[in-house]
Amino acid sequence: MIAIVKYNAGNIKSVQNSLNRMGYASVVTDDPQTLMEAEKVIFPGVGEASSAMRYLQERGLDEVIINLKQPVLGICLGMQLMCKQSEEGDTKGFGIFNSVVKRFPTTVRVPHMGWNDFTEIRDPLFRNVERSDNTYFVHGYYAEICDDTVAVCNYGVEFSAALQKNNFYGVQFHPEKSATVGNEILKNFLEL
Amino acid sequence: MLKRRIIPCLDIKNGRTVKGINFLNIRDAGDPVELAKRYVEEGADELVFLDITATEEKRDTLVELVERIASKINIPFTVGGGINSVNDVARMLNAGADKVSINSSAVQSPELITEIANRFGSQSVVVAIDTKKTNTEWKVFVRGGKTETALTTVEWAKKAVALGAGEILLTSMNNDGTKEGFALEITEEVSKAVNVPIIASGGAGSKEDFKSLFTKTTATGGLAASIFHYGEIPISKLKEYLRTNKIPVRCN
Numbered sequence: 001m002i003a004i005v006k007y008n009a010g011n012i013k014s015v016q017n018s019l020n021r022m023g024y025a026s027v028v029t030d031d032p033q034t035l036m037e038a039e040k041v042i043f044p045g046v047g048e049a050s051s052a053m054r055y056l057q058e059r060g061l062d063e064v065i066i067n068l069k070q071p072v073l074g075i076c077l078g079m080q081l082m083c084k085q086s087e088e089g090d091t092k093g094f095g096i097f098n099s100v101v102k103r104f105p106t107t108v109r110v111p112h113m114g115w116n117d118f119t120e121i122r123d124p125l126f127r128n129v130e131r132s133d134n135t136y137f138v139h140g141y142y143a144e145i146c147d148d149t150v151a152v153c154n155y156g157v158e159f160s161a162a163l164q165k166n167n168f169y170g171v172q173f174h175p176e177k178s179a180t181v182g183n184e185i186l187k188n189f190l191e192l
Numbered sequence: 193m194l195k196r197r198i199i200p201c202l203d204i205k206n207g208r209t210v211k212g213i214n215f216l217n218i219r220d221a222g223d224p225v226e227l228a229k230r231y232v233e234e235g236a237d238e239l240v241f242l243d244i245t246a247t248e249e250k251r252d253t254l255v256e257l258v259e260r261i262a263s264k265i266n267i268p269f270t271v272g273g274g275i276n277s278v279n280d281v282a283r284m285l286n287a288g289a290d291k292v293s294i295n296s297s298a299v300q301s302p303e304l305i306t307e308i309a310n311r312f313g314s315q316s317v318v319v320a321i322d323t324k325k326t327n328t329e330w331k332v333f334v335r336g337g338k339t340e341t342a343l344t345t346v347e348w349a350k351k352a353v354a355l356g357a358g359e360i361l362l363t364s365m366n367n368d369g370t371k372e373g374f375a376l377e378i379t380e381e382v383s384k385a386v387n388v389p390i391i392a393s394g395g396a397g398s399k400e401d402f403k404s405l406f407t408k409t410t411a412t413g414g415l416a417a418s419i420f421h422y423g424e425i426p427i428s429k430l431k432e433y434l435r436t437n438k439i440p441v442r443c444n
Binding site: 138 | 193194195197232237238262263266267268285286288290312313314315316358359387388389412413442
């Protein structure tokens, strides 16, 4: 069973819809036991960092996620919360990824919204994906490049399109909204 | 590189797709979910569903439709029409919409933009502006283009963005339904005035119209209904044409 972390962020249902279409059973839950026993955990979300983090901390979900041993995939805000620190609401993150989340410069339109490709990608998350493939992004803050970066995207600055450390994976784009390329990336994670 | 977006718009009435010509004389043309799936297969980058009846009693029908769409398609979509409160927004987003667009209600209560942005994030609020050139000025119209307001288009766009709009969908009523091309001048004026993505709408009649939009303005997307709807221009062919003309578009 795939568990999707339930919290006060949007777009959680889209992830479940996507898994349904791919034939994977999933449960949306904030129950620590269910999360710990799941085969894989997806931590999605769009929204604002500090209020999302406060919600997670109040329910002890931050500790639960940090201590998970199975593959975990953070999506968009989920990925950003797994970083060290975010400029959005001056939020301290889980510190899983060695990256700081910053506001895009004013030289580009914010949010970074739409389809963009990669300047770098690494397996296993990007198996059968090309650098020229596009995924759908929507975010006003970006994770800096760091030693955990496994995919790079360029929008005014080069930033982490994906991160990986041990059993933790994170993608800035929305694989659940990225047509066939997104399905391929989700499949790579689900088949880990 | 960030791609320019091609966005088909589906006007919805009583759960069916329709398209108005100059906002009048509506013709019926099909099941929204089937049409949406076809657009996704053809390479649409995003979809907009605009509920043009959107009375209170029809609201539940729309929520059901949004749920059906969300379960069937894997690209982002926006829902608009008759959204008047944060509660309406919550229902649409919970049903699976990625964004909502607000038009008359934003003009009437600008604070609604901020309320939605604070609760769901700016990326979920599209402010749709219907504009028409009257004498020398581009003015904002509401109520499906029926009522002129005192607002000028550029000023309203700037205010909407300052209040939290994450995107502007600009429809030129002078161009809508004419198939003679987008309103390039006002699109670029608005685009230069704000720092959020701009989607141009109204007037698309040919592949060349999209090329002009993307070479002569900094709009990030082009929206159209009838030309896609009746199969006049397949989206895949449009994108091939744009790519040949060195405009960055998604072709995978």
